[in-house]
Amino acid sequence: MGKKQIRVGMIGYKFMGKAHSHAYRDVPFYFDGDGVPVMQAICGRDEGALKAAAQKLGWASCETDWRKLIERDDIDLIDIGAPNNAHAEIAVAAAEAGKHILCEKPLAMNTEEAKRMLEAVNKAGVVHMICHNYRFVPAVQYAKKLIDEGKLGKILHIRANYLQDWIMDPSFPLVWRLKKEVCGSGALGDLSSHSLDLARFLVGEFKEVNGMMETFVKERPVGEMSGGLSADVKGEAMGKVDVDDASIFMARFENGAVGVFEATRFAGGNRNGNRFEINGTKGSIRWDMEQMNTLQLYSADDQAGMQGFRSINCQEEVHPYAGAYWPPAHIIGYEHTFINLVAELMNGIVSGQSPAPNFEDGLINQTVLEAVQKSAETGRWVSVSEVR
Known part of the structure; x- marks a missing residue:
């Protein structure tokens, strides 16, 4: 039985974007799980810097509008590395589109946003996780x-x-x-x-x-x-x-x-x-x-x-x-926590x-x-x- 390809669309391409990209690239090298990430598309507002990041980090395509990224049929997982005030809107839209979600911490701006995000992923039945990498x-x-x-x-x-x-x-x-x-x-x-x-x-x-x-x-x-x-x-x-x-x-x-x-x-x-x-x-x-x-x-x-x-x-x-x-x-290092x-x-x-920590943990946090x-x-x- 072949491994399942999980096509990733990632929002953000700087500090956390680099860390997450490295993890997607290297996880099949070290782990023999049944899911393999495919670095399908990266999203950001500065088209020039975005294209340069995509080429350097190994992403197949670019989007300058996160809404278009979510609408794509060739994306299974949305990785949210945008600033905190964008987490809730992106996560709710991604869940409603049936996408699995990895979100950077903290989950939201406040508990009300976090509750909406948790309700959205539960209603959609998608897999969700929050990126508290130090647990790993x-x-x-x-x-x-x-x-x-x-x-x-x-x-x-x-x-x-x-x-x-x-x-x-x-x-x-x-x-x-x-x-x-x-x-x-x-x-x-x-x-x-x-x-x-x-x-x-x-x-x-x-x-x-x-x-x-x-x-x-x-x-x-x-x-x-x-x-x-x-x-x-x-x-x-x-x-x-x-x-x-x-x-x-x-x-x-x-x-x-x-x-x-x-x-x-x-x-x-x-x-x-x-x-x-x-x-x-x-x-x-x-x-x-x-x-x-x-x-x-x-x-x-x-x-x-x-x-x-x-x-x-x-x-x-x-x-x-x-x-x-x-x-x-x-010795292994910081980047391996993300892997x-x-x-x-x-x-x-x-x-x-x-997997924990997920949006339930994010809400409690x-x-x-x-x-x-x-x-x-x-x-x-x-x-x-x-x-x-």
Whole structure:
């Protein structure tokens, strides 16, 4: 029986477009699933830059209107890498056209949009997934396995931070990631959304939160992203920054665990400091994206005199996903998190099941983000149930 070809139409071609394209190209090389992505069409507004990206990244054709992309009969999966304020409209239209959907995070601008998106995919019966790629790091998956096996005992704490420094210069331009009407929130939605998704994956569901948000640079020169996290100033106009540069919140979980979360783009020297530590009654784990293949484990079962954190290189065949790549300790990188995610998505489309994290997770994540925003505005603890 031959493999099922899954024809992809992708919206966006810069930072995430490059990461997703690489995953579609490489997933058949490493994984033997029954679904094979076909890079059918890429979509963007700048026709010249779009054609150059299509040729470089390996896409067969281009569209400058996402509506035309969705209307095409030769597209099975719509990959949404557009800015946050476009997610809902595109996803609902794609679902109504019977297309499977992969959407970048955060899922939507608010819970109401997220609910509409979830209702649309459920009504259409299409497969859906949200791109929280850090779930698919082998070390993170192994941490999940250890927790599920009870190696850490009852989970008591999580402390997570996601620290970057790419907008610390006050002359860095006002790009779409710094405009509330386009992105919804700043460091909270961009960075904390990853941390809280990992917390839900590893620890459990949030019960209530208490947060604060701060904007350090209130005005910037107008500009636009130019690839990765770089940007160019356009002219001499200045614009108001109306999203958070930093967010900090405490959390209580349904299972009794507690947590502290920090996200900022003003932590000098931190290029991509996505980290967490989880403590249980029998042990603890630590993980740092900048050393993504290493999981630190402490076990209270170790004999006296030998206790302490040990470093595990999660690149052996017993570690999730690692066996698809190289011999032990031949290190994989950031791009492989997307390959692992796409491998799960291809399997999901073939089987008709939406792999986690999907739009249901996206909606729950959105309610936590909204609860943090509400708490920052009111100065009180906010139950997640208040914004559902």
